[in-house]
Amino acid sequence: MDDLDRAVVHALHVDGRVPFSRIGAVLGVSTQTVARRYRRLRAEAGLRVVGLAEPARAGRAQWMVRLTASPHTSQDVAHALARRADTSWVKLASGGTEILAIIDTPAESATSHPLLLRDIPRTASITAVSAHYVLHTYLGGPTAWRGRAHALTEEQRRQLEPPAGVGRDVAESDAALLAALSRDGRAVLADLATATGWSPATVARRLADLRAGGALFFDVEIDPALFGATTQALLWMAVTPARLDAVAVALAGHDELAFVAATTGPTNLVAHALCADPAGLHAYLTHRLGPIEGIRTLETAPVLRTLKAAGPLGP
Structure with missing residues (x-):
């Protein structure tokens, strides 16, 4: 990665959906150059922007689960956890015999989640389990x-910040929108409209409402x-x-x-x-x-x- 690559990643760190044209204007390069760098980073460096609901604003709770598995099964268990829709940040640690996963649950049923109470204990290769309820994220x-956020000046960062506003909490009707954004946070409005059944204008308005109040944010994976x-x-x-x-x-x-x-x-x-x-x-x-x-x-x-x-x- 060179300085321009790092600047593009930093720009996405500031605003995951910032238009390539604005990044180019701030960095002094063409829109095509930014788009080309973004595509290369996606293909070669695993760059990915994902849209996520802030858990508390979406009525969700999170558990950090630590599992110890036998050495010959730990990777299989970790991959099985990674395939679940209710997990994130699945990691192999401590020599490869420990697995960490964050489990996402509805807040009202946080203590009766099936993965915590049924699925994990029935997996014979797991030798130890500890579950830690996330009380507050600092x-x-x-x-x-x-x-990864040291490439831009303060003035450049300010120019890329999304507009502020009064937001709204996540609703059940946002499920399809959030699912699409979790796969690709930079999906164009037309694709999001197809995924939700809404018009592009409705998608744009709902995105703005969710982002303004912090109920929706964008993470950069690289x-x-x-x-x-x-x-x-x-x-x-x-x-x-x-x-x-x-x-x-x-x-x-x-x-x-x-x-x-x-x-x-x-x-x-x-x-x-x-x-x-x-x-x-x-x-x-x-x-x-x-x-x-x-x-x-x-x-x-x-x-x-x-x-x-x-x-x-x-x-």
């Missing part, structure tokens, strides 16, 4: 990893190694309750982290770290995380592979 979603982050780890922390909010807020400001959330369970704070190499992770843990008061224990689980990110798997 970093994630529309404020994802900032390691291999972080292309930005120099070759070492990833999940950090499971037990934090003194009185310090939990202060610690989480401090961590949310760290550029090395892509996700910070308070959860239930024996650990009450989890973070996802992306560093240049093992030495960089060690430096982060000892020099940035170590001095923060209130962290009683820390478990570091290296991430070997991400099988599924925020959006659904392709056909």
Whole structure:
């Protein structure tokens, strides 16, 4: 990736649906050049923009589930989880025997989800399960990893920001629209109209309403190694309750982290770290995380592979 590639990715980080013409005008290149770079990054670097509903605004709850499986079955179990419509961020960690998945559930039935209570316990190859209810997300979603967001100036970023406004919450009638955007956040209005049965004008209006209030956001999926982050780890922390909010807020400001959330369970704070190499992770843990008061224990689980990110798997 060169500087222009990184600038295009940063522009999409600011607004996943920003027109190529606006990116080109801000960067001083043609619309065709931006479109060509975007197509190449999709084909060669796995770049993908996905539209996602903010869970609380859509009446959804999330669980982080940690599974330990036998070495010869862990990949099969992880792939099976990745194929489910209610999972995201499926990762192999800790030498390949641990699987992490985020499970999306209706908020009103968060404690009776079939995957949590039936499907997982009946899988004989799984030797351990722990489920952590996500209580509050401090970093994630529309404020994802900032390691890929250093290519634009502040003025360029301001020019690319989507317009503000008064928004609306997600409704049941938005299901088809959200499903289409989760597959391709940059789908054109005509395609979204076909998917929903609405007119393009209605789609545009509904998109604007959902985005304005933060009920809908756009995530950019791309291999972080292309930005120099070759070492990833999940950090499971037990934090003194009185310090939990202060610690989480401090961590949310760290550029090395892509996700910070308070959860239930024996650990009450989890973070996802992306560093240049093992030495960089060690430096982060000892020099940035170590001095923060209130962290009683820390478990570091290296991430070997991400099988599924925020959006659904392709056909």
